[in-house]
Structure formats: structure tokens, C-alpha cells
Amino acid sequence: MAHDTNRMVLDALPAKEQAFWQDGRNCFFLGHDADGGTIGENLGDPDGYAAHAPVDSQAKAAPYALEIMGVPFHYFWVEAIGSETTESGGTWQTDTEQNWRFIMDGFDYYLAAVVRCAKAGNMRDAAGFMNWLCHVCQDNAGFMHALHGPAGVHPFMFNEFFPPPPDLPHGSASAFLGERVPDVDLAGYRPQLLGSSVAEAAFHLYHRYREVNRHSRHNLIPLIQSSYARDQAGETAIRAAIATKLAELLMDIFHTVYCLATDSFADAAATALDNVDMTDLFPVEYPNHLGGCYGVASPIVKRFSLSDRTTTVPLRLLLEDNGERRPVTFDTGLGTGAHYEYVLSYGIPRGVYQRCELAVGLHAELGEKGCVDVTIQLDENILFHDKFAGASAAQRVAVDVARGGILRWRVRALTRDWHDSNNHVVWGAPTLIK
DSSP states (O other), X not given: OGGGXXXXXXXXXXXXXXXXXXXXXXXXOOOBOTTSOBSXXXXXXXXHHSTTSOHHHHHHHGGGOOEETTEESSSOOOOOTTTSEXXXXXXXXXXXXXXXXXXXXXHHHHHHHHHHHHHTTOHHHXXXXXXXXXXXXXXXXXXXXXXXXXXXXXGGGHHHHSOOOTTOTTOOGGGGGSOOOOOOOOTTOOOOOOOSSHHHHHHHHHHHHHHHHHHHHHHHHHHHHHHHTTOHHHHHHHHHHHHHHHHHHHHHHHHHHHHHHHTOOOHHHHHTTSEEEOTTSOOSEEOSOOSTTOSSSXXXXXXXXXXXXXXXEEEEEEEEETTEEEEEEESSEEEEOOOSOEEEEEXXXXXXXXXXXXXXEEBTTTTTTOEEEEEEEETTEEEEEEEEETXXXXXXXXXXXXXXXXXXEEEEEOSSSTTOTTOOEEEEEEEEEO
């Protein structure tokens, strides 16, 4: 099972962090012994809370369980038809806000509970809550259940697209996606601090989970293909790659909880989180199709604009400096086209970041004949609005995000043709600043 990674992670932690968990270690799900029995008390394990589990397991797990809107915080939701991705004026917008809120509420709850119990010296309950959080991350970020969650699909969907091989006529693709995990080497991994507060840690945990989840999703089809081909070495290598990313995610969580519970933060690690480049953050809402060369293949391009479907061009905006317009190139940011309307949105935690800074406008060369309307909102409050036409200068923008919420970047094409290939929008160096 993926949850065998608990043992690998606890063994790989720095000595002082292993000692921190010593009194609670036996409460973690650590895998199975030679007779198939569970090692450890398995406190706070969601599978132990399931209806089919033995009564004693349910009793052990129940104090650590959480329900949000009547739904157990275990497997994340799978997109229902029309619930997340809708046609929406041609952009095929995906809106994962409901899933995002569900996940963030759970991460906030469990991180706060673990830290609270650990600070009080109650390591048994700290381990119970931590075990549940680890299990949820392992399930939803790896193997079959990585298909759950934002923009996900039901795991059995693969059975419709990958018929079984001739020598296994009654098999199914999903059967090869189970959580069979080889041991992995974590000796060279240095855990990342996710935050110096629970709110900040939950924010970064969400994006780390999405990063590992995407890595797993990208490996599922190769895993099926290797399994169908009876390529055991290839299958083991893919499983090890997935398990390694899962284990590294858990190491980040264990390390962050240790730092939060003991108030011990390395200055460099904490300072590195003061400014967050938004380029690689996972948006809550985003378009899947835009005009021009930003079609369904590349509606949002990181760190570049596109001059055609395959040729990248540096992000560049015409900005005013001391009354003079000059082109400025950005190493970070996003390049997009436009459409009737599209929205990019990001969840911002309350009280963590003071402002968001960026530059926005039409690309200095590619957008000379474009025309767009740009609005930036925090929830429903408009913080910035401007229209950009051709050679008009772009704008540097700083907006207050201290109260948290959904930060929305909204773009509308003002050209006669919504698909106009001149509407090259640039979001330059978007940064969250404490």
C-alpha cells in the first residue's frame, strides 16, 4: 500500500525530528508484518474508519475523523459532468473552487490539530491526526486515487480507454493502478519548509499536493502500458518514481510540523517563503481553450508567449519608466491568448500575504494589434481595471490581498473576433509578498 511510505519517511527524517516523533511512532501505519498484520496501532487511519473496518479500528480512528459539509475528509471529489468544466463562452472554463475549499479546510484542520497536540506534549493524538493527514495525501496524490480531486476523473474511466491485452481478456486497466510500493531511497532529499504558520503551510501543502498528484497522473498510462507488456522492471521503476514523490511530500509535512510545533525555523528557509512566484501555482479556475495559437493545446504558457503553436517568445511588456516607454522582459509569468472572457483565479490565505504585484498588458511585439479588457478582483471586489489596445503601455499593478480570498484575473477580448491572434496577454512576474 502507498501508506508503507510512512515507515520510509520516519526512517529518513533527521535524527532530531525522528526523536520528536518517538513517543508517537507506534501509532502510525507503518506497513505490514510478515504475517500480513498491521505494524503500529494505525490510529487515525481513514481506512480504519470505513464502515467495513473492524469495530476496534473504527473506534481508534473515529476521534481523528473529519467531515466537511457531511463528506468524510478522505478521498477528494471526482468531477461530475458540468460541475467543474463548462463550455462558458468557448473557453471551457474549469472551476475547482468547491474542491479547493474542501481540501484547504481539511489541510488547515489537520495541521492545526497536529501542532496543537504536539505543543501540548500529547504525541499520541498528534500522531493520530498526522496519520490521517498523511494517509489522505498518500491516497489522493498517488496511484489510482490520484485521479480524484481537482479536474479529476473516476479511476475506472481507464477501463473504457485501455482494453485488456489478449492474454488477460478478463482484466481491467484500473486493476494495475493499485498501491504496490517498492522501497525508495530518500537519503538525498532535504525536506522543504511549507510555512511558518498553519495558514501558510496549508497554502503551500495544497500546491505541493497538486504537484505530486500531477506527477502521478502523468505516470498512470505508462504504468498501465508496462503492466500490459509484462515489463516488470519498467513497472517497478514507475512505481518507485511515484512512491518517491509521495514520500518527499510526506517528509515536507513532517518537517514543517516539527518546525511549527517547536518554533524552530531556519532563517534562510523562512525568508525564502516571503515572496512567492505565482508562475507555477495551481489556479483554482482556469480556461482550457483560448484564441489564436493558445488553443486547447496551450491555453496558458509558463514563462513565455507563443508566436505560433510551437514557437516560444520571451514575455515582454511595454512599460513606462520615468515618463519613457521601454520594453521589459520577464523571466517569470504567464502568456495567454484571449476569448470572449476568461478567468484565472488563485486561492489566497487570510493574513499571510500583504499584496500581489505583477505587470499586465499586451505583449510588446506580438500584441501590437490586440485589444483587451483586464480586471483584477479579490472575491467580488474590483482592485484593478484597465483596457489595453495595441501599443498602449502595460501597467505595473500592486493589490492588497491581506484579507485573503479568491484572487481573480479576468480578461475580455475587445477585438471583433474573440479568437483574434493579436490578443497576446502577458502576466509578468506575478508575486505574492508578505
